[in-house]
Structures are given as C-alpha cells and as structure tokens.
Amino acid sequence: MTRPVGVALLGAGTVGTGVLRILERHRERIAARAGGPLEVRRILVRSLDRHRPEVPASARLTTDSQAALDDPGVDLVVEVMGGEEPAQSLIRAALERGKHVVTANKSVLARAGGELLERYPQRLYFEASVAGGIPIIKPLQECLIANRLERVLGIVNGTTNYVLTRMDRAGLTFEQALAEAQAAGYAEADPTYDVDGLDAAHKLVILAMLAFEAPFGLDDVHVEGIGRVHPTDLAYAREFGYTVKLLAVARRHDAVELRVHPALVPRDHPLASVEGVTNAVFVEGDAVGPLMFYGAGAGSLPTASSVVADMVEAARRIRATGQEPNGRIFRDDRPPIRPPSEMVSRFYLRFRVVDRPGVLAEIAGAFGRHRVSIESMIQKGRGSEPVDLVFVTHPAREADLRLALDQIRGLDSVHDLASCMRVERGQEDA
Ligand SMILES: NC(=O)c1ccc[n+]([C@@H]2O[C@H](COP(=O)([O-])OP(=O)(O)OC[C@H]3O[C@@H](n4cnc5c(N)ncnc54)[C@H](OP(=O)(O)O)[C@@H]3O)[C@@H](O)[C@H]2O)c1
Structure with missing residues (x-):
C-alpha cells in the first residue's frame, strides 16, 4: 500500500476542525486525488482538556510544537493556529526542515510572505489566507499566468461588507450596523482590526504579490477604515448611481498603488452586488478580460475547503519524485510604490x-x-x-x-x- 503522507495540524479551532471534518467526510476521494492517503499524526492545541470529537484515531493531540515538527513521519505541516507568533517561527522551522507547509495565516504572509515565497516558492501553500473559501491564490499564481494584470479589486472583509450593506439597505448608522454585526457573530467584540481596514490590507499585500509578481509589505498600503462613513453619504451615493464598499485596490502602471478604503462603486459594477459577509475579488487580465471570484470569505468548512485543496496539492508534490518543481514567483525588478x-x-x-x-x-x-x-x-x-x-x-x-x-x-x-x-x-x- 502507498505510504500515507503524514500531516501535523497546528491548530484545531474553527478552521482546523473543518479540515478534520472534510478529511473524514471525503477520505476516499481525497486519497484517490492525492495519490494515496493523508494521515493526520499530530494536532497542536493550547488546551488538552477540551472535548474534540473530530480528532481521528491516527492523531495524537499535543501542546508541544517541537514534537509535532520533529516527528519524522510528518511530511506536511498545516498551520491553522493564527496570529503572528509562534505561527511564523513554526512555519519557518518546518520549511527549513524540508517539509511542505499549508497555511491560512494572512498575518504571517503579509509580514514575511515576500521572503518566504522567494525562498520556498514551491513548498508554501496559502489558498485560505485570502477570502476563505474562494479560490483566488491558485488562479493568480497559475491559471492567469498568461495575463498581465493591471488591477485587482477585492471585497475581502466580511465584517465591513456586512456593516456597509446594512447601512445601505436599512439606513442604519455605522454604530447600529456594527452592533448588529456583533450580535450576529460577524464582528469581533473588538472590531478595530476589521473596521479600520487592517485585515483587508493584509489580504491586499498577498493578492498584490501574486498579481504583480513582486514582494510587498504592509507599509506599502495606504489604509482608511469605514468608521467615518455616514448613512447620508450612502444615500447621496445612491443618487449618483453608486454604492459604497470597503475596497482593497491593487493597481499598476509605471508604479504600483496599494490602497484599502471605502469607495463609491457604480451600481452596475459586479462588485456592487456583493452583499453581507460575502467576499469577492475582481481581476482584469489583458488576455482573459474581467473575472470575478465570489463566495464565502470565512467560516469553518469554506475555509477548510481551501486548506484541504492545498493539502492534496502538497501531497501530490511530496509523492511525485521528491524533487521540487522549478519556477520563481517574483520577477527581478520590483516596481516602485506610488505615494498617496x-x-x-x-x-x-x-x-x-x-x-x-x-x-x-x-x-x-x-x-x-x-x-x-x-x-x-x-x-x-x-x-x-x-x-x-x-x-x-x-x-x-x-x-x-x-x-x-x-x-x-x-x-x-x-x-x-x-x-x-x-x-x-x-x-x-x-
Ligand atoms: N475562521 C475563519 O473563518 C478563517 C477564515 C480565513 C482564514 N482564517 C485563518 O485561519 C487561522 C485559524 O483561524 P481559526 O478561526 O480556526 O482560529 P481559532 O478558532 O482561534 O483556532 C486556533 C487553534 O489554534 C490553537 N492555538 C492557537 N495558538 C496556539 C498556540 N500558541 N499553541 C498551540 N495551539 C494554539 C488553538 O488551540 P485551542 O483549541 O486549545 O484553543 C485552536 O485550536 C487564522 O490564521 C485565521 O486568520 C480563519
């Protein structure tokens, strides 16, 4: 029998649990597509006390991250613990040991992605890091390789899109719409990271690196949040034929522009119809024309759908020959950034x-x-x-x-x- 690809799952929260459910639900199909079974051997968590019915018999729960990485049977590390550290150090350690790494972590990628993708372009997979369940990373990295991309527009933060939708549809104030989003579980108790545009800025850095084939960082992004949008402005926008969205915009001519801000979008633009917590990424390629990727930007199973797809791709490469494919992500010349x-x-x-x-x-x-x-x-x-x-x-x-x-x-x-x-x-x- 083909040897299983050994997996260390770092985190078993919202996304990690979804990954375990999908691996169980589609075990045979996944094994067939991956060229053999995936075996979760270690699961890293903070607390061993919690009841975790999704944990398979093959896996050992641990709070010891080194034990998870040191296991010689682990070929693939799946980081779904979130946050800056220790996630970044664990991702680096796994890559340095020659393992393949799947991550959903936008913070690590926005901060260290430039360097990590330069060094490990073929062993780092991150489909879930932008827009959860929507396939956008692989399309940018592979399917659209024949295009020069001039502009990427994203609605990549569900919380702010929900708030703006409710302000537009129901005439709520920002505060009322945010309170409603919190009550519905769509916004954190401390919503700053979302409403100030920082979450979207992280995702924009990742999208821009792939679209323009150059490393960028958070300092390159001009960021404005939605806290000052007033229902009066949504009403005037409507009179002019627009709606208001928090957009993540990556644009290039001679220089690159990276910005996150509330923007008026024409009502007949495909992005105007993206409502509630849904996400979308609109891309224009010189060969393919306009494309829109639309769907669930978060949630346990949608996000795990992207993570598991990456795991299958990684397992195929691990099994292939042991030799990494060639091919860089970045060009030699990084275009300049245009100041606001x-x-x-x-x-x-x-x-x-x-x-x-x-x-x-x-x-x-x-x-x-x-x-x-x-x-x-x-x-x-x-x-x-x-x-x-x-x-x-x-x-x-x-x-x-x-x-x-x-x-x-x-x-x-x-x-x-x-x-x-x-x-x-x-x-x-x-
Ligand atoms: N949730 C979404 O819809 C979504 C969408 C797209 C991307 N993501 C990304 O996916 C990642 C995971 O998000 P999540 O919502 O699944 O998070 P979560 O529900 O908070 O789960 C985090 C998991 O990691 C474990 N963990 C955290 N820090 C740890 C540490 N220092 N040592 C050991 N274990 C640790 C936690 O252990 P315990 O169980 O013991 O607490 C928990 O199992 C994040 O990078 C997030 O940005 C999430």
Missing part, C-alpha cells in the same frame, strides 16, 4: 455650507485653480443651515485635491468637509 499624494482618483466630496448666493462659485473656483474638475453635483436642504453640497470629481491627483480642499475649508461660507471618499470605476479610470 500622487494617486489619481475620482472623488466624492460632501461639504456643509451656508446657503447663500455665490458659495458654489467660490468652491468651483478653488477646484479650478488646482486642476480638479467637477463631474456632477447635488445641492440639498435649501433654507436649513447648513446645507449639503455634494460633488463627484473627474480623475484628480490627490495632492491637487488636498490643496483645493485646504482653500475651500478656509472659505467663510463653508462649514466643514463632512465626507471625502474615492470613486472606483471601470478600466477607463485605471
């Missing part, structure tokens, strides 16, 4: 102004002096004070927009700038 001040976008702007003749001309003048031209405008609330004056601009350099805004804020008739968001449209703006 040089980024060019359309902008949505909501001012609160005094309702008197000439205000519009004053604001339009300041825009004009700094080469910001206006595409459309809405004025609401005549008579009441202050009134909203809302603009969508044509593409403008952010540094120019900032200068115009400084001047506009100084006008007597302008109460404040209540909102400023980017507008992300089709390829014509890219």
